[in-house]
Amino acid sequence: MQAPSPNGANGHDGIAELIRPAAVHRRVYTDPEIFALERERLFGQAWLYVGHESQVANKGDFFTTEMAGQPVVMVRHSDGAVHVLFNRCGHRGAKVVGERSGRTQAFVCSYHAWSFDTDGTLRHVPAHDGPRAGDFDMRDPCFSMRKLPRCESYRGFVFASLAAEGPDLRSYLGGVLARIDDMVDRAPDDELEVAGGCHKIVQNSNWKIFLENTHDGLHPMSTHKSSIDASRRQGRTLTGPPPFALDVIMANNQTLENMDKLSVHAFDWGHSYMAGFRNPRGEDDLFKEYVAALEAKKGAKRAEEILSINCHNAVFYPNASVQPSFLQMRVIFPIAVDRTRVEMWFFRLKGAPEALFERTITYANVVHSPSSLIRPDDVTSYDRIQAGLGADGGDWVSQHRDLDRDEVLNDGRRSSAVSDLSMRNQYRAWLRFMSEGQAA
Numbered sequence: 081m082q083a084p085s086p087n088g089a090n091g092h093d094g095i096a097e098l099i100r101p102a103a104v105h106r107r108v109y110t111d112p113e114i115f116a117l118e119r120e121r122l123f124g125q126a127w128l129y130v131g132h133e134s135q136v137a138n139k140g141d142f143f144t145t146e147m148a149g150q151p152v153v154m155v156r157h158s159d160g161a162v163h164v165l166f167n168r169c170g171h172r173g174a175k176v177v178g179e180r181s182g183r184t185q186a187f188v189c190s191y192h193a194w195s196f197d198t199d200g201t202l203r204h205v206p207a208h209d210g211p212r213a214g215d216f217d218m219r220d221p222c223f224s225m226r227k228l229p230r231c232e233s234y235r236g237f238v239f240a241s242l243a244a245e246g247p248d249l250r251s252y253l254g255g256v257l258a259r260i261d262d263m264v265d266r267a268p269d270d271e272l273e274v275a276g277g278c279h280k281i282v283q284n285s286n287w288k289i290f291l292e293n294t295h296d297g298l299h300p301m302s303t304h305k306s307s308i309d310a311s312r313r314q315g316r317t318l319t320g321p322p323p324f325a326l327d328v329i330m331a332n333n334q335t336l337e338n339m340d341k342l343s344v345h346a347f348d349w350g351h352s353y354m355a356g357f358r359n360p361r362g363e364d365d366l367f368k369e370y371v372a373a374l375e376a377k378k379g380a381k382r383a384e385e386i387l388s389i390n391c392h393n394a395v396f397y398p399n400a401s402v403q404p405s406f407l408q409m410r411v412i413f414p415i416a417v418d419r420t421r422v423e424m425w426f427f428r429l430k431g432a433p434e435a436l437f438e439r440t441i442t443y444a445n446v447v448h449s450p451s452s453l454i455r456p457d458d459v460t461s462y463d464r465i466q467a468g469l470g471a472d473g474g475d476w477v478s479q480h481r482d483l484d485r486d487e488v489l490n491d492g493r494r495s496s497a498v499s500d501l502s503m504r505n506q507y508r509a510w511l512r513f514m515s516e517g518q519a520a
């Protein structure tokens with residue numbers, strides 16, 4: 081096949097020719113031109129997860145991150161409002177805030193010392209008075225640290241968009257909003273806070289490969305076989321139930337039939353979630369203490385409703401994925417067409433026993449950290465996929481499984497964890513962003 085050109089050299093955009101109903105062209109993973117267009121058309125339009133309000137709990141608290149490769153800063157202003165600002169000086173454009181996080185009364189640019197209020201307003205310019213100032217007016221917003229065009233928060237989760245137009249956050253996230261509810265509802269005090277630092281992994285693979293793997297129920301039995309086998313051997317040496325750290329690894333030992341029983345629910349704009357394959361409820365004293373705290377605040381009936389939900393993970397397309405029962409958020413930063421950084425953040429349930437948060441950290445350390453038993457298996461697969469896609473042995477990547485067998489629901493589609501539904505759903509959104517935009 082003649083490879084389509086994304087730059088219009090074929091007389092049209094060419095993007096649509098990269099996506100088939102059950103396959104995608106390998107150039108979506110390997111072509112730097114496609115990557116540049118994704119920054120503009122996809123990451124430049126979509127709502128992107130920025131951070132959690134607890135990371136800027138007090139007035140003047142700030143947290144720096146990136147959106148579509150652009151430096152931004154999330155900050156709590158003196159009136160309590162949370163803003164997301166471009167981390168760019170209104171003078172000559174220098175990046176203003178160098179620290180990852182901190183607390184300040186004003187942002188001061190290190191180049192010529194212009195200073196900005198925590199809502200981005202230009203506050204002071206050294207030696208700007210007098211005839212040399214010309215018609216310079218420091219009240220002109222063009223000299224500020226400008227706000228992102230749109231910023232919204234849902235139950236503490238802050239999202240922003242580089243585009244001025246598009247659906248509001250709730251409409252955009254649709255049915256996957258329930259997964260944020262699922263996390264926050266688990267807190268007896270109805271509030272989460274980020275704690276325990278951050279794990280970072282730089283993967284030598286395209287950003288989409290990480291998201292495609294999220295609900296891939298076909299891979300654990302092969303990709304994680306050595307880790308699972310080792311955990312099972314250890315488990316056989318025990319007389320009692322396995323400790324939590326071992327149990328969460330052994331849980332990956334699922335049959336194809338078991339994975340087929342797990343539902344995957346997909347929504348507009350590429351979002352989705354998958355049911356859990358491990359019962360997150362415990363029978364030990366710690367879990368009973370937690371349930372008692374939850375019941376004391378919410379009542380036994382409501383606590384039972386909350387704890388009966390078993391979701392393994394969810395995708396907030398295109399830059400985040402959560403694991404509700406393990407209270408973990410993964411944020412995706414595409415660096416280059418073949419390079420991606422993933423940051424993992426963890427949440428503490430306010431009002432729950434502190435030891436429960438220690439389980440969140442244990443899970444992160446043994447399953448998802450860069451030096452864990454499970455994550456390196458996945459990262460090795462991602463790297464191999466990227467390497468293989470650079471070969472001329474074929475142009476198309478298959479997503480055929482259970483094509484046309486989705487259950488169509490009022491709010492989306494449903495299939496199982498061994499279907500390719502979630503991948504096809506992500507590429508429906510990808511094509512919509514890349515060819516039509518949010519207005520379509």
Ligand code: FES
Binds near residue numbers: 169173191192193194
């Ligand atoms: Fe920031 Fe000049 S570039 S003060």
